[in-house]
Amino acid sequence: MFRMGSLKSYNCEQCGNDFVSRTALRYHLRAKHLGKVHCEKCGREVLRETLQDHEVANHERMTAERQGCFWDMPSKREAKFVAIEMSTSCRMCPRKFGTIHSREHHEKQDHHFTASKRAQMATGFSPDNILDYKNPTELKRFVEEKLRPVPGPASIACATEIEAIINLIKECFPLPIARLIKGGSYIKGTDTQGWSDVDIVLFSEAFENLEDCKKKLPEVIDDLGKRLKKSSWASRIMMEKRNQSSLRFHFKCYKNHHGHSFDIMPCYDMLGPAPSTGFKQSFYHKIYLCNDTDEIQLYSMSLLQYQVEFIKASTMKVKDLIRLVKHWFRTSFAKPTAQNKFRRLxxxxxxxxxxxxxxxxxxxxxxFSLIQGMRAILMLLVRYPEMCIVWHKHYSPNSTIFKKAFQKQTRPFILDPANPTFNVCENSNAWDEVAHVARRSLLKPLFNGVQAKEPWLFTNDW
Structure with a gap:
């Protein structure tokens, strides 16, 4: 319980919602939480009697085939397209809350998540970190030699193999394909040497509507997986555990021995290849009114092409900067442990x-200077509560959906340029850790004595 102005408010410890009386809180507990427990693996609240079935359906263990794989497992693929309230999930346990404030209060009270503990759990600079470089030349050379994909015959061979595996997916797909969309870092041009991800959305007219798609999806995904395992490429495909809406596997390029993470998503085509402005606004409205996360995921698959186009339109230099910042994330943060396994960057x-x-x-x-660009990004991350980023290529600032999303005033706030209902920052519950590591990084040798120069002088106001 806490005091809000002159009125008392009663807080539900299960979900973080507030109520004006104890009676209202008790009614809420009986209606929403009675007989439910938290799954220790994913944090979802499920009925006690269905917990075992939930674990079998959603958390099956790695098969012997995956454990015996001949190349290193990559990091877990992030949730696609939509936020799933990660920002209100505890970093140390599976509990979820109604607000970020309630989650942070819980972390301090129940897990003693102090500033010193956050610093210890967040920071993990790897040996020979790029932040220890002494000049811009070293950084530029690192990007060109270690991060940017190698051009020439190797790149051509890689592209040929990826196109071949996509054709194989089309051949093995058990339904007729009306339209295909490609995404991921490989398609956007933000992939790095040694690893990339490829997203494939397959639209089929065999799905009559959204409900029919949801109903048939598990069988379609299972069928596709079985066909791929029987194909001539099976020895180079390592399947991941089944996902609600997609088939995920890792593919090994034969010649230069690097990997690609594939995410194959069958879907009902709700938007079409060239929707009118009015139809697109109606589409956004349907997403906004939808309360089913799985359905929102299916809706959002139609927007992949616009997300890809937005990133792909960037210059090569910007993509190098993106690679550099991604590398900073991979080499500057401590790996999650059993204690904070629910942390999401x-x-x-x-x-x-x-x-x-x-x-x-x-x-x-x-x-532009990569050091200047990276310095500006780190300075912005330090000030993450003030972050408010929006674009208006696909939706108007006067649209009702945009106004409602903007009025929520959640921070940090980065509105998906292709989807006015999706604040991409909500997929993380560790922005305070990001700010801490960014602050520490700015004190490293790479930025020693570096001052803002044109056109980065706007950072002087930060």
Whole structure:
């Protein structure tokens, strides 16, 4: 319980919602939480008697085939397209709350998540970190030699193999395909040496509507997985555990021995290849009114092409900066432990959008210093509660959906340029850790004595 102004408010410890009386709180507990327990693996609240079935359906263990794989497992793929209230999930336990404030209060009270503990759990600079470089030349050389994909015959061979596996997916797909959309870092041009991800959305007219798609999806995904396992490429495909809406596997390029993470998503085509402005606004309205996370995921698959186009339109220099910031995330944060296994750092899509926004604030320079660009991004991350980034290519600032999303005033706030209902920052519950590591990074040798220069002078106000 806490005091709000002159009125008492009664807080539900299960979900963080507030109520004006104890009676209202008791009614809420009986209606929403009675007989339910938290799944220790995913944090979802499920009926006690269905917990075992939930674990079998959603958390099956790795098969012997995956455990015996011949190349290193990559990091877990992030949640796609939509936020699933990660920002209100505890970092140390599976509890979820109604507000970020309630979640933070719980972390302090129940887990003693102090500033010193946050610093200890967040920071993990790897040996020979790029932040220890002494000059811009070293950083530029690192990007060109270690991060940017190698051009030439190797790149051509890689592209040929990826196109071949996509054709195989089309051949193995058990339904007729009306339209296909490609996404992921490989398609956007933000992939790095040694690893990339590829998203494939397959639209089929065999799905009569959204409900029919949801009903048939598990069988379609299972069928596709079985066919791929029987194909001539099976030895180079490592399946992940089944996902609610997609088939995920890792594919090994034969010649230069690097990997690609594939996410195959069958879907009912709700938007079409060239929707009118009015139809698109109606589509956004349906997403906004939808309360089913799985349905929102299916709706949002139709927007992948616009997300890809937005990132892909960036210059090569901006994509190098994106690669650099992603590398900073991979090499500057402590790995999650059993104690904070529910921590979620910002998605790679959020990183891409932040980088593009900073570049646009600088006036979209064609040539610029990577150190200046990275310094500006880290300074913005330190001030994450003030972050408010929006674009209006696909929706008007006067649209009702945009206004409602903007009025929520959740921070940090980065509105998906293709979806006015999606704040991409909500996929993370660790922005305070990001700010801490960014602050520490700015004290490293790479930024020693570095001052803002044109066109980055706007950072002097930060």
């Amino acid at each position: 910002p998605s790679s899509y959020a990183i891409e959008l932040i980088t593009i926004s900073i570049w646009q604030l600088a006036g979209k320079p064609v040539f």
